[in-house]
Amino acid sequence: MSILLLFSAGFIVEKIILISVLFAITLGVAAYSTYGERKFAAFFQDRLGPDRAGPWGILQPLADGVKMFTKEDFRPNEAERWLYILAPGAFMFVACMTSAVIPWGTQLTVFGTPVDLQVADLNIGILYILGLSSLGVYGIMIGGWSSNNKFSLYGAIRASSQMISYELAMGLSVIAVVMMTGTLSLKEMAAQQAGFNWNVWYQPLGFLIFFICSLAECNRAPFDMAECETELIGGYHTEYSSMKLGFFLFAEYINMFISSAVTATVFFGGYNFPGLDPNWLGGFMGPIVLFAKVFFFIFVFMWIRWTIPRFRYDQLMHLGWKSLIPLAIFNMLLTGAGVLYFGK
Amino acid sequence: MQSLTNRSRNVVNKKMNFWERIYLVAIFKGMWTTLKHFLRVMFGKSHTVRYPEVKRPFAPVWRGWHVLKRDEKGAERCTACGLCAVACPAEAITMTAAERNKGEEHLYREEKYAAVYEINMLRCIFCGLCEEACPKEAIFLTDRIVPSDYARQGFVFGKDLLVEGVEPEKRIDVSVRQKHIQEKKWAAEPAH
Numbered sequence: 001m002s003i004l005l006l007f008s009a010g011f012i013v014e015k016i017i018l019i020s021v022l023f024a025i026t027l028g029v030a031a032y033s034t035y036g037e038r039k040f041a042a043f044f045q046d047r048l049g050p051d052r053a054g055p056w057g058i059l060q061p062l063a064d065g066v067k068m069f070t071k072e073d074f075r076p077n078e079a080e081r082w083l084y085i086l087a088p089g090a091f092m093f094v095a096c097m098t099s100a101v102i103p104w105g106t107q108l109t110v111f112g113t114p115v116d117l118q119v120a121d122l123n124i125g126i127l128y129i130l131g132l133s134s135l136g137v138y139g140i141m142i143g144g145w146s147s148n149n150k151f152s153l154y155g156a157i158r159a160s161s162q163m164i165s166y167e168l169a170m171g172l173s174v175i176a177v178v179m180m181t182g183t184l185s186l187k188e189m190a191a192q193q194a195g196f197n198w199n200v201w202y203q204p205l206g207f208l209i210f211f212i213c214s215l216a217e218c219n220r221a222p223f224d225m226a227e228c229e230t231e232l233i234g235g236y237h238t239e240y241s242s243m244k245l246g247f248f249l250f251a252e253y254i255n256m257f258i259s260s261a262v263t264a265t266v267f268f269g270g271y272n273f274p275g276l277d278p279n280w281l282g283g284f285m286g287p288i289v290l291f292a293k294v295f296f297f298i299f300v301f302m303w304i305r306w307t308i309p310r311f312r313y314d315q316l317m318h319l320g321w322k323s324l325i326p327l328a329i330f331n332m333l334l335t336g337a338g339v340l341y342f343g344k
Numbered sequence: 345m346q347s348l349t350n351r352s353r354n355v356v357n358k359k360m361n362f363w364e365r366i367y368l369v370a371i372f373k374g375m376w377t378t379l380k381h382f383l384r385v386m387f388g389k390s391h392t393v394r395y396p397e398v399k400r401p402f403a404p405v406w407r408g409w410h411v412l413k414r415d416e417k418g419a420e421r422c423t424a425c426g427l428c429a430v431a432c433p434a435e436a437i438t439m440t441a442a443e444r445n446k447g448e449e450h451l452y453r454e455e456k457y458a459a460v461y462e463i464n465m466l467r468c469i470f471c472g473l474c475e476e477a478c479p480k481e482a483i484f485l486t487d488r489i490v491p492s493d494y495a496r497q498g499f500v501f502g503k504d505l506l507v508e509g510v511e512p513e514k515r516i517d518v519s520v521r522q523k524h525i526q527e528k529k530w531a532a533e534p535a536h
Contacts (some may be wrong), residue, residue: 043385044378048392307378308371 091139105286155235
């Protein structure tokens, strides 16, 4: 296939539309995750949560957005000016980019033309995600350092060391899946898990490690050491205000959405569900199933946050280096033996 | 040591076994606990009262925003004797007395009246001693809540906020609270 054919006008339009829709959905989900978080937090604590803006408070994200935009945009005098401004944007940018390789479904048929529900079918999709999630730490690091505040710097250092530690275990647990499926492409991974043939049945330990690591990667409780209010005021975004702060918070919710999507795709069959063909409803069944799984995982993220108290920093490092990494290596050996024996 | 309640437990520092050490069992137990709370609120059993729409019932003897009563003809009962101000433990009440002029008989019941009567609602502790001290049955505490304000000055309530209206519909009913107080007094007294 020649380059010219690949970049025909139709192809570009199709991708632009897909990217825009995906971007809108990502932002919408992230906005409503903030609402969901507050509402669920309330429910877990026998409260009602926001219920004033609109029926059941469903306009709350709008009100929050307006609030964020209209607040004073304060910049500390001693801050490194350009990096300080760059950091939230960088964090947000990286968070939004990750969703490109996730297969949201098989194919849609729009006006008679089949449209792949994946922005880019990279043959190293899972590596791309791991790479970008390590890039995400730059936003935090730059923001924390450039604020010229010791609490911000502490938060940033904690975030980066935490991410480095947990990325190892995360990568190792993914490698086991890759050994089993024999592919790095998320599209193929999802396709292989048709019906109820999900990877989690073969990799329960790998899933557990991956899930714990993704909690840590998203800086979510019980591993939210990077912003640990009781110790570090606000952590790396202590000095941020207005929409710059909003970007940081928003990007964290996007990260949560994406890592739920990755968990669902890698371990829980992506768009597959037994009895529900992803090609039904003109191809819309796949995205519906996947989004149901994603919302379930977002709920679990919140559920865990409002159940488990925060780890101490040394406990976090102990867990990462002394438990999860050896366990992930053990899991990898086990998978290797399994693959050798069963020839899967 | 003897236990005061039966709820205390001795601390045991035994070594944790494998399942306890990986914490997952404890975590799932905790998640089950929070899930029960979640589901209870989700299906409508919350303790929250949605305040402005739903108001919790007050006790019948609730002591709130004071009222200065008028008599049946609409004249103010207060004679500015100052007993309420003396009784007030928080020193929240101040007043300036004035003499009634000719032609003001429909406004004030007796020859002396309060030209200025102020209660500082930030100082008031709503104890009701002013009501007990009043010989003219002029001041009563009602079941109205003192509204919030942004400025301190707004909490010094003058006669405009304290004296009830002349018209029957603007009168403020204090009979429920008074009836309960009376009944309580009767109950407290030994039978004759």
